[in-house]
Amino acid sequence: MPAEAALAAAFERIAGTRMAGLALNNPALRVECVGFRALDECHRIGVLIAPWTINLVLLGDRFSRELHLPSDARRSWGFPSGSYDFMGGEEAECGAYQFCSLFSPAFEFPDQGSAVAAAHEIMGQLFVETADCAAERVEAARVAGRSPMQLPINRRAFLQGMLGARKS
Secondary structure (H helix, E strand, O other), X not given: OOXXXXXXXXXXXXXXXXXXXXXXXXXXXXXXXXEEEEOOOOOEEEEEEXXXXXXXXXXXXXXXXXXXXXXXXXXXXXXXXEEEEEEEEEEOOOEEEEEEEEEOOOOXXXXXXXXXXXXHHHHHHHOOOOHHHHHHHHHHHHHHOXXXXXXOOOOOOHHHHHHHHHHO
């Protein structure tokens, strides 16, 4: 079973059991994996939509413990748009994974189509360096006396700008 299908199966089980009937569920949403793509030779990244949350999710080999994180730990992953902190999760169907909460709860979305459209937009923007991020890199490089390509990208809440611009 592909990693995304295993993740969807896990969250469908969760939706039907421990999350069933909770007030933080958006009844217009259902579990769906959107926009997953290879991050490197070992990992896949995409967006998981569930009635109670929308998360950026990093998957690996189901049998690998590489993505396992203790419940109180965070790991930062760098992307062209910035660095984002991920927490760990693990389910029988998909093994260990890491997630970055984007919307929780997800009441901003009136229907599944709008959540899927936002997920595609998020995945498109994740790999695009923002103007603010690029400007910060150039300034940090100038101050440090280095090339902008030698410095790590700073954390950016790219979703706020991207989705804020979309709503205006």
